[in-house]
Amino acid sequence: xxxxxxxxxxxLAREGTRSLCPDHTRITVGxxxxxxxxxxxxxxxxVREEVATAGLAVDLRETGCIGYCQVEPVLEVLRPGEPRVLxxxxxxxxxxxxxxxxxxxxxxxxLALCWIPRNGERPEWALPRYDEVPFYSKQLxxxxxxxxxxxxxxxxxxxxxxxxxxxxxxxxxxxPEEVADEVEKAxxxxxxxxxxxxxxxxxxxxxxxxxxKFVVCNADEGDPGAYMDRAVLEGDPHSVLEGMAIGAYSMGxxxxxxxxxxxxxxxxQKLERAIADARTAGLLGRSVFGSAFSFDVHLARGGxxxxxxxxxxxxxxxxxxxxxxNQRPPFPAQRGLWGKPTNVNNVETxxxxxxIVSRGSAWYAGIGTPxxxxxxxxxxxxxxxxxxLVEVPMGITLREIVFDIGGGILGGxxxxxxxxxxxxxxxIPDRFLDLPVDYEELxxxxxxxxxxxxxxxxxxxxxxxxARYFLDFLRxxxxxxxxxxxxxxxxxxEILERICNGEGREEDLPLLEELATTTKDFSLCGxxxxxxxxxxxxxxxxxxxxxxxIREHRCxxxxxxxxxxxxxxxxxxxxCGACIKLCPSGxxxxxxxxxxxxxxEKCIKCGACLEVCKPAAIRVQ
Amino acid sequence: MAGATVDTILARHGxxxxxxxxxLQEIQRERNWLPPEDxxxxxxxLRVPASRVYGIASFYKAFSLVPRGRHVVQVxxxxxxxxxxxxxxxxxxxxxxxxxxxxxxxxxxxxxEKVRCLGCxxxxxxxxxxxxxxxxxxxxxxxxxxxxxx
Ligand SMILES: Cc1cc2nc3c(=O)[nH]c(=O)nc-3n(C[C@H](O)[C@H](O)[C@H](O)COP(=O)(O)O)c2cc1C
Ligand code: SF4
Ligand code: FES
Numbered sequence: 001x002x003x004x005x006x007x008x009x010x011x012l013a014r015e016g017t018r019s020l021c022p023d024h025t026r027i028t029v030g031x032x033x034x035x036x037x038x039x040x041x042x043x044x045x046x047v048r049e050e051v052a053t054a055g056l057a058v059d060l061r062e063t064g065c066i067g068y069c070q071v072e073p074v075l076e077v078l079r080p081g082e083p084r085v086l087x088x089x090x091x092x093x094x095x096x097x098x099x100x101x102x103x104x105x106x107x108x109x110x111l112a113l114c115w116i117p118r119n120g121e122r123p124e125w126a127l128p129r130y131d132e133v134p135f136y137s138k139q140l141x142x143x144x145x146x147x148x149x150x151x152x153x154x155x156x157x158x159x160x161x162x163x164x165x166x167x168x169x170x171x172x173x174x175x176p177e178e179v180a181d182e183v184e185k186a187x188x189x190x191x192x193x194x195x196x197x198x199x200x201x202x203x204x205x206x207x208x209x210x211x212x213k214f215v216v217c218n219a220d221e222g223d224p225g226a227y228m229d230r231a232v233l234e235g236d237p238h239s240v241l242e243g244m245a246i247g248a249y250s251m252g253x254x255x256x257x258x259x260x261x262x263x264x265x266x267x268x269q270k271l272e273r274a275i276a277d278a279r280t281a282g283l284l285g286r287s288v289f290g291s292a293f294s295f296d297v298h299l300a301r302g303g304x305x306x307x308x309x310x311x312x313x314x315x316x317x318x319x320x321x322x323x324x325x326n327q328r329p330p331f332p333a334q335r336g337l338w339g340k341p342t343n344v345n346n347v348e349t350x351x352x353x354x355x356i357v358s359r360g361s362a363w364y365a366g367i368g369t370p371x372x373x374x375x376x377x378x379x380x381x382x383x384x385x386x387x388x389l390v391e392v393p394m395g396i397t398l399r400e401i402v403f404d405i406g407g408g409i410l411g412g413x414x415x416x417x418x419x420x421x422x423x424x425x426x427x428i429p430d431r432f433l434d435l436p437v438d439y440e441e442l443x444x445x446x447x448x449x450x451x452x453x454x455x456x457x458x459x460x461x462x463x464x465x466x467a468r469y470f471l472d473f474l475r476x477x478x479x480x481x482x483x484x485x486x487x488x489x490x491x492x493x494e495i496l497e498r499i500c501n502g503e504g505r506e507e508d509l510p511l512l513e514e515l516a517t518t519t520k521d522f523s524l525c526g527x528x529x530x531x532x533x534x535x536x537x538x539x540x541x542x543x544x545x546x547x548x549x550i551r552e553h554r555c556x557x558x559x560x561x562x563x564x565x566x567x568x569x570x571x572x573x574x575x576c577g578a579c580i581k582l583c584p585s586g587x588x589x590x591x592x593x594x595x596x597x598x599x600x601e602k603c604i605k606c607g608a609c610l611e612v613c614k615p616a617a618i619r620v621q
Numbered sequence: 622m623a624g625a626t627v628d629t630i631l632a633r634h635g636x637x638x639x640x641x642x643x644x645l646q647e648i649q650r651e652r653n654w655l656p657p658e659d660x661x662x663x664x665x666x667l668r669v670p671a672s673r674v675y676g677i678a679s680f681y682k683a684f685s686l687v688p689r690g691r692h693v694v695q696v697x698x699x700x701x702x703x704x705x706x707x708x709x710x711x712x713x714x715x716x717x718x719x720x721x722x723x724x725x726x727x728x729x730x731x732x733x734e735k736v737r738c739l740g741c742x743x744x745x746x747x748x749x750x751x752x753x754x755x756x757x758x759x760x761x762x763x764x765x766x767x768x769x770x771x
Contacts, residue, residue, distance in 0.1 A: 033739075033741055033754060034740075034741045034743055034756070037741055037744060037753075037755065037756045038744055038756055038757070069741075069743030069744060072743075072744070222737075223738075224698075224699030224700045224702075224703075224737050224738035225699055225738065225742050226738075227738070227740035227741065227742050227743070230740040262646070262683045263738070263739055264740060300642075300643070301642070301643065301646055302681075302683075303642055303677075303680070303682065303684065304681055304682035305680065305681050305682060306737065318639075319639050320639035320640060320641040320643075320677075321677075322676055322680040323680065323681075379742055379743065380743075381701035381742040382701050383704060383705070387743035387744070387745075388743050389743070419700060422700070453742075455700045455704060455742075457704055461704050466703075466704075469700070469703055470700075477737075479680075582761070606713065606716075606760070607706075608709075608760050608761075611709075611759055612761065
């Protein structure tokens with residue numbers, strides 16, 4: 001059915017409400033990529049089976065990622081008149097227990113994580129409320145408002161949460177100019193890396209001469225360790241489509257592209273479905289909402305090249321060419337896709353737009369810091385207790401993110417650094433933990449906000465190895481168009497490999513700094529321009545680790561293979577024999593299950609013994 | 622037969638030159654790699670120089686110009702996986718399969734590849750085999766994981 005007036009949109013929303021809050025039990029299982037990989041699919045099948053066996057009336061639905069990946073698979077139960085109940089570690093076995101309890105008329109709160117308020121109910125369960133769970137305590141969800149809540153394949157459920165109301169409002173109550181104004185006043189800045197004010201960019205494209213314009217969604221999500229865009233696309237694809245439609249209306253465009261990286265097949269599947277449903281409902285395509293505004297969206301798949309996340313290179317790739325960056329200016333707003341004015345925004349940027357239009361710029365601008373408004377989604381990963389996606393207001397401190405939300409470092413180890421901004425960013429040491437997180441403050445540390453990856457590193461992470469790692473990444477990803485980038489990265493990598501091998505020289509460090517500056521200043525695009533950041537920040541904050549490698553041929557974190565030796569602390573050994581069995585090179589000799597000798601020359605330093613040793617009797621020094 | 626499939630794919634994209642990448646992606650999905658005769662067909666039908674087709678096929682890492690194994694084992698070497706033991710997992714799989722990353726076993730059962738982030742960083746270290754993502758791996762679990770793929 002094509003929706004052409006507000007009554008019909010309201011009817012769609014009511015249909016969604018009926019499916020979100022049915023008059024019998026609703027069970028949702030998180031089956032985003034992360035949920036599926038941890039057993040969500042098996043849990044779903046188990047629920048289906050148990051429900052059939054028990055003959056329960058249950059609406060079983062799939063949903064996206066609710067952020068707390070550490071406790072996945074996650075399952076949610078909603079019974080009429082009760083709040084939502086979230087279950088953690090809900091693998092097939094526990095999923096069965098949950099359904100069986102429900103069949104007995106009981107809510108198995110002993111398996112649950114928390115309850116999520118709906119209509120002010122106050123249950124008597126001895127269970128924390130959602131915002132009492134440390135992981136969720138300081139979060140504010142705008143971008144992730146629907147992810148893990150609605151069925152991403154359900155347009156009505158999206159509408160029930162206010163979806164497409166912002167587009168309706170823009171088309172019927174606002175001029176294109178007013179929409180751009182609103183986004184500008186909200187203070188929204190691009191979430192793809194550089195933090196360019198979105199309203200200003202839209203205005204450039206709006207004002208550029210030409211009848212044909214394009215809006216593009218950058219879903220290339222190239223920064224390793226960042227996955228918020230995947231979560232949005234898999235869990236709430238309509239929010240991106242609605243944001244793009246609003247932007248297209250404001251900029252006078254009728255065609256949009258979403259460039260999705262090849263590694264995200266499920267995101268592509270969800271987007272295809274969402275686009276098809278939106279077209280059928282008349283929310284995309286000719287004459288949106290029956291108005292004079294037409295807008296359609298096409299998908300383009302990436303080919304696994306990091307540089308294609310850079311906007312000029314991305315546009316080349318959509319045109320079917322090699323993704324090499326172009327000199328800017330001209331900016332895409334002037335000459336973009338097929339030479340036409342084009343506006344590129346990141347997934348998270350687009351997903352913010354409908355909320356800004358619905359709730360107003362004043363509301364949005366009231367969140368965050370003077371220079372950075374709204375929230376930011378971070379992927380909190382690495383050596384941290386609670387891994388997952390966290391959406392927090394700008395201005396929260398790193399300490400609150402890593403320690404309050406993240407629960408601190410894994411295994412009681414010591415915090416060393418947090419890496420932000422991907423290969424263009426840097427490593428921030430503990431002295432900055434109380435820094436309020438926004439674009440400017442992160443820049444001050446020599447790192448950048450980037451797309452929001454936050455990789456936590458502990459005392460077992462070698463910072464020289466991290467610098468080497470990023471250069472290795474960038475060497476493979478540099479398109480090779482300009483010499484400073486290609487050669488600079490290659491040379492810096494050579495030096496770092498030498499240092500990691502214990503063959504570093506004193507004069508290597510000044511040489512690294514010199515190469516870093518040249519690469520930074522003379523590269524064409526941001527890849528080369530920011531490539532030295534991981535090197536420069538580690539040199540600045542962790543020079544002692546470089547020195548230990550060079551002067552003492554020692555890797556303090558015991559990571560660099562050439563510099564470490566394994567041995568056994570026999571006093572701690574409990575004679576389980578696991579290491580003898582697992583060592584692939586026969587370096588651990590034993591009598592029965594008792595290791596008696598460690599042959600250093602045979603050891604290939606694979607770490608198999610370390611992984612399997614329960615009493616931690618394997619020494620790496 | 623080969624030509625027919627490629628033709629279907631090209632037809633689906635209206636023989637449009639700008640669909641070149643999408644066409645190659647579909648061929649690769651169909652065949653698991655990009656055979657030279659298919660690339661020649663694409664160049665001929667889209668009327669573009671073969672050098673351009675090869676340029677694209679080698680620029681983008683998703684494409685393979687050599688046949689790949691039945692199961693493509695992709696070890697994530699993204700930052701989150703790197704700090705949580707991806708190098709050890711990669712080494713382990715390389716030892717088990719007796720191949721270097723980028724290579725295929727003689728029996729064509731497995732191809733071992735490195736990828737930069739599969740977007741499941743929260744459950745690092747991560748390996749994808751075909752369509753399946755395996756997370757929270759240890760060396761031991763990575764080894765036994767392969768047994769599931771005949
Ligand atoms: C090497 C390189 C890689 C980039 N990768 C991405 C990416 O994966 N996703 C993204 O949204 N932006 C990426 N960017 C930034 C884009 O060029 C562009 O600034 C951004 O998509 C604009 O959207 P925004 O204003 O909403 O942030 C990258 C930039 C560079 C230089
Ligand atoms: S800076 Fe590097 S990636 Fe960017 S255009 Fe130059 S060579 Fe290519
Ligand atoms: S870093 Fe491995 S999945 Fe993201």
